[in-house]
Amino acid sequence: MIPFKVGIFVTGRDFCDREAEIRKLTEYIESSFRVLIMGERRTGKSSLIMETSGRISGWKFVYIDLRTVATMEKLCERTANAIYSAFRTQSVLRSITNAISALRPGISIDSQTGDFKVSISPGANPDYKSMEELLRIAGKSRTIVVFDEFQDIMELPGYETILAGMRTVIQSQPDTAYIFSGSILHRMNRLFTDPDASFFRSAQQLNIGEINRNEFADYIRERFENGQRTVTENAMDEILQFGRSNPGDIQRLCIGIWDITDRNTEITLATVQRGMTQICNLESESFVDKLASLSANQIGCLSIITTMDSPIRVNSRFIANSGLKSYSAALAAMKGLEKKRILLRRGQNWYVSTPFFIHWFKTSGLA
């Protein structure tokens, strides 16, 4: 079995470090705070939330994933199901169906879990009041309500009204802990620093940065060693360096390395390079599509980025080397790359957010 995991949140034995964050989050939850969790994609926000909630006993856990929620029907449906999953009682199910009876919710039995499942047909046309009603049911005492990838709520038409409604309800629930987690920082900032969002300003912020390098090195080494593979110091440095201590990217690289090694292999710098190539080969189709979606200016920026160390600054040298005509053209291209989630920005500093794509671009002779 491959001892590395990606694409899903990790808990228990698969969860490494983050003890300080767990302690803080536990304290915030036990104080029924409103918590804002911010961090890049694949840093481990959802894992942290899951791991922490698993360690706190006596609290119900309503987990609503807003990723790619595109309609109000979906938002209400996900919320209704998250509430039911947390309580699993007939009376809560009844409260849910009563609260949104105007939407004519359907109830079915999930063939896999055997649990009840609420569905709302497209076109049922819920308004913000349905969400308010649902949060009234969710917001019991000693309950944690999580909105994961919260910034995606901005995709909904009229989201300001929905938010205002949610705020009114949340404010009246002093014994419920609310967690808003997000990875698109400028969108989260807009949601939480808007002048009308004074309620959100009182939220406690928890930033999820890099994972502890030493702890994570031990975690990786142990997994390779259990599979009879040793890792040289240089190779370990390269693994951590490549993933910028982003646990998701590092675990993906480790899967690539695992794929091309056998028992009794020593993992060296060269093995790590081959592991990167392995992942790039697996992804090459999506990388070709990604590249085809870029403008000439964006490709010009990428070419120079492959020769630079992070953080990248868009200065006169950058512009001269990229062959772009002006600062504004360079900035527009960089913003486009940010929108496509290839880069990310912190103030004036830019960072690569998809190391495998950049590696593929660089090594396939396209740069």
Ligand SMILES: Nc1ncnc2c1ncn2[C@@H]1O[C@H](COP(=O)(O)OP(=O)(O)O)[C@@H](O)[C@H]1O
């Ligand atoms: N604490 C951790 N220990 C080990 N791996 C982790 C940890 N946190 C995250 N990961 C890795 O990162 C991936 C993404 O984690 P996830 O919690 O989904 O991140 P996020 O919610 O920030 O996008 C996981 O599948 C796992 O590979």
Ligand SMILES: [Mg+2]
């Ligand atoms: Mg997540």
